[in-house]
Amino acid sequence: MKKLLIPFAIAIMLGVVACGGDNQPASAVPPLPAGRWIAGDLHTHTTQSADADVSQTLDKILGKAFISYGLDWMAISNHLRVSTRDEKGATLAAQIPMSIGAERYELPHVQALQAAGTYADKLIFSGFEWDMPTHDHIGIGLFEGADKLGSSTKGMKEFEYLFTTRDVAMFDAADVAAWKAKYGATRYNTTAADALQAINWLKQNYPTTSYAVINHPSRNKNSYTAADFRAMNDAAPDIVFAIEGMVGNQMEPDRGGYTAAYTDDNAALRVYGGVDYVVAKVGGVWDALLGEGRHIWNLTDSDTHFKIVGGNSSGYFPGEYAKNYVFNAATGTPAAKDLLAGLRSGKMFSVYGDLINALDFNLAGRDDRKEMGGELKVASGDKVTITIRFKSPAKxxxxxxVDSGTSANVKPVVDHVDLIAGDVGARAAPGTAAYSAATNASTKVVKRFTSADWKVDADGYYSVTYETTATKNQYFRLRGTNLGTDIAGLTQGGEPLADQRTGTSDNTQRFNDINDRNYRSLWFYSNPVFVTLR
Structure with missing residues (x-):
């Protein structure tokens, strides 16, 4: 961003300078830190996952992510199950554990490419998607090393041995002997307690170099309760800090692959504008967690397995439709430690269909400023200036x-941005009724901004500010869309409606109808900024 000389009056409007309370002098607040947004995907599959198409080779996915769609980083996160194919889709002589597949095929191929200069400026690492006992899927990444972190195949193998039902004979005998000496004969792959044991294992072994993201939380009934989210976050708050609220598999007839019967009592098992109910519902589960001051963030992924094969469609390629933008203060090629720090900080936003590609959302008081994931401490009665600035790409x-290579040449246009606020209270204690609470009644849309409210600033951002008075502990978050507030079948009173199944009988027409549905309904979600009275 180029430096500008900003007149004082304009600076006040942009939140660069904020006024104090009565009889208090104005004072400068810190400038925004230097850095850039890096876009990526934490949830991708290749042909090494049995439920991905054989054509979904590692080379194809890397090419789509980095050449076609311009990502900066990507996790390869195949299912932590048995693998029957190598990275090129060739059938193996015998099944192997996925952790060994990553060690034998996936990582060496990526390392060879980068050593030869291909994708050398990209961050590519191996994680996995684990079938969590009694729950659903959770995306995990493990890193080891000092300054330069790399994917830990040692940790992946140990995790797969301990926390899946994989046949012991599939692992190296020396490794099994070492694991038994360390843990005894017990394995943890059946109960909800076993699931928490895995979270605790991550905390014990990779306390600062791992993450565990709860994937598509409401896709299957009874997968997770609000108490489950709290228990996992309590066990390891620096590891279980994100929910995949903006889910992948958007090319499926049931948007996101949410196939529960379309009945009123399954409202919580739907996606709304492609977003899981946990995040899409204002005052719902995510807001209940934020209302305790929990640092639990929302993100999005492709969950790519294949796009269109034969008569079936599943998901877009990495970066094609869903993007996570994480702020990176470091220069040069993204590093795993910097990405982990960015993810954990909450300074990120997620978007469908490139509705926006940059977002400055910050809150400023008399002498401080905080961005997404941060906590602004102010005195009761202080004025807080909320600044929202965003950009959208040319197309x-x-x-x-669909899938023709012919661009529709559509520029995404934001119709409105909602500023959502909720109260923050005490953290619920395990065993209490509050620990199971799935709602936050205080959460509401406090202001809806449209093109009538924002202006284009000198840096090409659409910019708007909003002033409020701090009277209690709160959080503020954003949601934006290309849709109007009352669009039949899509929105009502500004709230997204449940996505309905696109079931056109003709395959080609159905694929195009699904794609049109998805690009007609675009959304972005920010992470929150907290305001705490001091």
């Missing part, structure tokens, strides 16, 4: 017909 990846 997105909408193709018409």
């Amino acid at each position: 997105n990846n909408y193709e018409k017909p």
Whole structure:
């Protein structure tokens, strides 16, 4: 961003300078830190996952992510199950554990490419998607090393041995002997307590170099309760800090792959504008967690397995439709430690269809400023200036017909941005009724901004500010869309409606209808900024 000389009056409007309370002098607040947004995907599959198409080779996914769609980083996160194919889709002589597949095929191929200069400026690492006992899927990454972190195949193998039902004979005998000496004969792959044991194992072995993201939380009934989210976050708050609220598999007839019966009592098992109910519902589960001051963030992923094969469609390629933007203060090629720090900080936003590609959302008091994931401490009665600035690209990846390579040449346009606020209270204690609470009644849309409210600033951002008075502990978050507030079948009173199944009988027409559905309904979600009275 180029430096500008900003007149004092304009600086006040942009939140660069904030006024104090009565009889208090104005004082400068810290400038925004230097850095850049890096876009990526934590949830991708290749042909080494049995439920991905054989054509979903590692080379194809890397090419789509980095050449076609311009990502900066990506996790390869195949299912932690048995693998029957190598990274090129060739059938193996015998099944192997996925952790060994990553060690034998996935990581060496990526390392060879980068050593030869291909994708050398990208961050590519191996994680996995674990079938969590009694719950659903959780995406995990483990890193080891000093300054330069790398994917830990040692940790992946040990985790797969301890926390899956994989046949012991599939692992190296020396490794098994070492694991038994360390843990005894017990393995943890059946109960909810076993699931928490795995979270605690991560905390004990990779306390600062691992993450565990709860994937598509409401896709299957009874997968998670609000108490489950709290228990996992309590066990390891620096590891279980994110929910995949903006889910992948957007090319499925049931948007996101949420296939529960379309009945009123399954409202919580739907996606709303492609977003899981946990995050999409204002005052719902995510707001209940934020209302305790928990640092639990929302993100999005492709969950790519294949796009269109034969008569079936599943998900977009990495970066094609869903992007996570994480702020990176470091220069040069993204590093794993910097990405982990960015993810953990909460300074990130998630978007469908490239609705926006930059977001400055910050709150300023008399002498401080905080961005997404941060906590602004102010005195009761202080004025707080909320600044929202965003950009949209010249066009997105909408193709018409779908998968044709022919751009629809559509520029995404934000119709409105909602400023959502909720109260923050005490953290619920395990065993209490509050620990199971799935709602935050205080959460509401406090202001809806449209093009009538924002202006284009000198840096090409759409910019708007909002002033409020701090009277209690709260958080503020954003949601934006290309849709109007009352669009039949899509929104009502500004709230997204449950996505309905796109079930056109003709395959080609259905694929195009699904793609049109998705690009018609675009959303972005920010992470919150907290305001705490001091």
